[in-house]
Amino acid sequence: MIFKIGDKVNFLNDLGGGIVTKIVDESLVHVTIEDGFEIPVLAKELIKTGTAEIAENIALAHHQILSRSREVASNDDTFSLYLSPNSTDQRADGLYFCFAPQIQENPLSGPLDILLLNHTPYYSIFSLFLNYDGDYHGNEYGFLEPESAILLTSIGRSEIEKWANGLWQNIFFKEDKCKPIAPFSGLINFRPVKLYKEENFQYETFLRKKVFMVQVALLSDVVSKPLIEERISKETLKTLEEKIRETGTSNTTSQIKAKGSFLEKHKIDDKIAEVDLHIGELVDDFTNLDKKDLLNIQTDYFKKCMQQAEKEKLSKVIFIHGIGNGVLKTELNKILEGIDGIEFYDAPYARYGMGATEVNFYRNK
Numbered sequence: 001m002i003f004k005i006g007d008k009v010n011f012l013n014d015l016g017g018g019i020v021t022k023i024v025d026e027s028l029v030h031v032t033i034e035d036g037f038e039i040p041v042l043a044k045e046l047i048k049t050g051t052a053e054i055a056e057n058i059a060l061a062h063h064q065i066l067s068r069s070r071e072v073a074s075n076d077d078t079f080s081l082y083l084s085p086n087s088t089d090q091r092a093d094g095l096y097f098c099f100a101p102q103i104q105e106n107p108l109s110g111p112l113d114i115l116l117l118n119h120t121p122y123y124s125i126f127s128l129f130l131n132y133d134g135d136y137h138g139n140e141y142g143f144l145e146p147e148s149a150i151l152l153t154s155i156g157r158s159e160i161e162k163w164a165n166g167l168w169q170n171i172f173f174k175e176d177k178c179k180p181i182a183p184f185s186g187l188i189n190f191r192p193v194k195l196y197k198e199e200n201f202q203y204e205t206f207l208r209k210k211v212f213m214v215q216v217a218l219l220s221d222v223v224s225k226p227l228i229e230e231r232i233s234k235e236t237l238k239t240l241e242e243k244i245r246e247t248g249t250s251n252t253t254s255q256i257k258a259k260g261s262f263l264e265k266h267k268i269d270d271k272i273a274e275v276d277l278h279i280g281e282l283v284d285d286f287t288n289l290d291k292k293d294l295l296n297i298q299t300d301y302f303k304k305c306m307q308q309a310e311k312e313k314l315s316k317v318i319f320i321h322g323i324g325n326g327v328l329k330t331e332l333n334k335i336l337e338g339i340d341g342i343e344f345y346d347a348p349y350a351r352y353g354m355g356a357t358e359v360n361f362y363r364n365k
Contacts, residue, residue, distance in 0.1 A: 001043060003029050009046040017049065024158065028354065037103075037110045038156055042349065077151035078144065081119060081206040090205055093120050093219040095170060097188045098204070098211040099195060102154070107201040107210055114152045114163065117206060118144040120219045122172040122181075128152070128188075131165040133324050134279075134291040139166070149207070157195075161323045161355060164192045165280055167287070168216050182225045186217050189280030193320060193352050263308050271315040275305050278322055299331055306339070306359070315361055318347050322355040332357060 003009065003020045009031060010017035021038055022030035031046070032038045084090050096117040103110035118124040124144040129136040140152050155163070166188035172181050194200045194212065201210040266273040277298045279286050286294060302319060309317050321328045336344045341363040347356035 001046070001048070002026070003043060003046065003048070007048055010049045011041070012045050012047055020046075022158075024354075030156070030158065039109065040158055078148055079151075080145075081117065081147045081149055082208055083147060084205050091119065091213075091215075095120070095124070095168065095184070095186075095216040095219075096206075096213050097166075097168065097216055098207075098213040099160075100207060100209055100211040101201060104210055107198050108196065111154045111156055112160070112195075113154050115149050115207075115211075116144065116152060116168075117149040117213075119147060119206065120172070121146045122174055122219075125171040125173065127169045129167040129169075130162060131167065132162065133327065134286070134289065134294045136167060136287075160192045160195050161353070163188075164322065165189055165278065170217075172222070181223050184217050184222050187280055187285070188214055188216055189278070190214050191276050191278065191281070191320065192322065192355065196351060196353065261308055261312060263305065263312065263314075266305070266317075271313075272317070273305070273309060273314060274318045274320070275302075276320045277302060277328065278320065295328065295331065298328055299335070302332055303335065306335075309359075309361065313361070317359045317361075318352070318356055319359065320347075320352060320356045323353075329357065 003023065005020055005023060007020040008017065009020060016033060018031040018033040020029050021032045024030065024040070027043050028040055029043055029046070030038050031041050096119060098115050098117060100113040100115060101107040101110060102113060116126065116128070118126075123146060125142075126144060127141040128139045130139045131137075142150060144150055168184075168186055168188055170184040172184070190212075201212050203209070204211050204213060263273050266275045268274050279294050279298060282297055282301055283289075289297075298321075305317060305319075319332065321332060333344075336342065336357075336359065342359055342361055344357055344359045346354070347358040
C-alpha cells in the first residue's frame with residue numbers, strides 16, 4: 001500500500017495507530033503516535049484508517065513536543081557531571097560521546113539526546129565532524145568546562161546511522177602554572193546495531209540515567225603523547241590496505257593461522273558470522289583516504305570474508321554496511337549476483353535496521 005504524509009493509519013499487528021509524518025521509501029515510513037513520538041514502521045504493517053479525534057490528539061501532542069524542544073534549544077545546554085569520588089565503578093578521566101534515550105523506561109523507543117562529556121580537570125575547546133562516505137562535514141564546535149557535558153542535539157532513530165562515524169578534535173587548557181598536554185584528535189566510531197539492543201544502555205552516574213557511551217580518549221593516554229606528533233601519511237595507510245589484501249605467508253598471516261581463521265573474531269555461532277564493514281572497523285585512521293580508497297578496502301575485505309566463509313563451509317554471513325548513499329551496498333550486490341550457491345537479501349530490520357545484508361550458503365548447509 002502506498003502512503004503519503006498526513007495519512008491516518010492503524011497498526012495491523014498491534015493496538016493503536018497514528019499519522020504518517022515521514023516517507024523513507026516505499027517499504028518504510030515514520031508514524032507519529034498519540035503521545036507525539038515518531039517511530040519507524042514497515043508499510044506492510046499499516047492500514048489507512050483512524051478518526052478525526054485521534055488525528056487531532058496526535059497533532060496536538062506532536063506540537064507540544066516540538067515546542068518543548070525549541071525551549072530546550074534556547075537554554076544553555078551545558079551542565080555539570082555528577083561525580084562520585086569514592087566510587088570504584090566510575091569511568092576513568094577522559095572524553096566521552098553518548099546517546100541518552102529520552103524515554104528511560106524503554107530505551108529502544110523515542111528520540112535520543114546526543115551528548116559530549118569532558119570528564120577531565122581541563123577546559124575543553126572542541127570541534128566535531130561527521131563522516132559521510134569518506135567526506136567530513138563540520139557539525140558542532142564549542143567550549144566545555146572541566147567535569148561537564150553538553151547536549152548537542154536530539155535525533156530520531158532513523159538518524160543513528162549518520163552519527164556512527166565522526167571525528168572529535170580537542171584542545172586542553174588549564175589556568176595558571178601547568179604542564180600543557182597535546183591537542184587530541186580521535187574517531188567516534190561504533191556499530192549502529194548496538195543502539196537496537198536494550199542491554200547496551202547502561203546507567204551512568206555522570207548523568208544519572210541510562211546511556212550508550214562511547215569512549216573517545218583516556219586522559220592518561222593523551223598526557224603520555226608528545227606535544228608535537230608526526231602526521232600519518234597516506235602511504236602508511238596504503239600499506240595497511242595492502243596488508244588487508246594479503247593472503248600469502250607473511251608474519252601477520254602466520255600469526256592469524258596460528259590462532260585460527262580471521263573470521264573467528266566475527267563468528268556469533270559455529271556456522272554464522274557477522275562482519276561490520278564500516279571503514280572505522282577495518283582501519284584505525286582513514287582521514288587521508290579518498291572515497292575510492294575507502295570503497296576498495298571495504299570490498300576487498302568483503303571478498304576475503306566470502307572466500308573464507310566458503311572454505312570453512314559457513315551457513316550464513318551478515319554484512320553490516322550501513323545506509324549512507326547506497327554505494328557500498330550496490331557494489332556488494334554486484335559481487336554477490338555473480339556467485340553461485342548463495343542467496344542474499346536484507347538482514348532482519350528489527351536487529352540491523354536498513355543497513356545490513358544477509359548471505360546464505362545453501363551448498364554448505
